[in-house]
Amino acid sequence: MVALTTLPTTTAATATGSLKTTAVAKTSRLSVPVLGGTNQQRAAVERAIALYTRRKLMLPGLTVQIHSDEVKCDGHGGIFRYSGSDMHIDLCSDVPYVIVHELGHAWSHANMTDTDRRSYTRTRGLPTWNDWSFEWKERAAEDAAFVLQQNLMATTSVRATARWDDLISAYEALTRQHSPVRVS
Numbered sequence: 001m002v003a004l005t006t007l008p009t010t011t012a013a014t015a016t017g018s019l020k021t022t023a024v025a026k027t028s029r030l031s032v033p034v035l036g037g038t039n040q041q042r043a044a045v046e047r048a049i050a051l052y053t054r055r056k057l058m059l060p061g062l063t064v065q066i067h068s069d070e071v072k073c074d075g076h077g078g079i080f081r082y083s084g085s086d087m088h089i090d091l092c093s094d095v096p097y098v099i100v101h102e103l104g105h106a107w108s109h110a111n112m113t114d115t116d117r118r119s120y121t122r123t124r125g126l127p128t129w130n131d132w133s134f135e136w137k138e139r140a141a142e143d144a145a146f147v148l149q150q151n152l153m154a155t156t157s158v159r160a161t162a163r164w165d166d167l168i169s170a171y172e173a174l175t176r177q178h179s180p181v182r183v184s
């Protein structure tokens, strides 16, 4: 799930003890603070991030906040929110693919131009990049996050099927790199 929204702010105590509200720090280097959750949950997020960095798919600076219920994710497993260059993922599920999918939204947001998005949408035969008046499966932004997650989490023993041919070619159109599961 991806949403244009107002990002949350962090509240920090100043030296004098008064409270000051500051925006989540922006950064151009890879920096993904993971807030909340257990050590195990934070380690799972780190593993998901490594799936991208291992393939040289550069993630933007963003924050991941782990929640113990789905309230902050609007009833979804996770949600990627952005406001300008500030990016944030709320994570409300321990299912491993959810964070990989949400990171896919962050990657697409940071790395694709409008021309790239139009081109990918056309290539996939979809009606829109991210117009919410269309269903989830018709939005190319969701397709792109799904394609990234499927390829990055797949094992190398993926069988040659029409479905995988499609997922692999979509990944390669998106990233301009060979899919990790391409065998030839």
Ligand SMILES: [Zn+2]
Residues within 6 Å of the ligand: 001, 002, 101, 102, 105, 142, 145
């Ligand atoms: Zn999504």
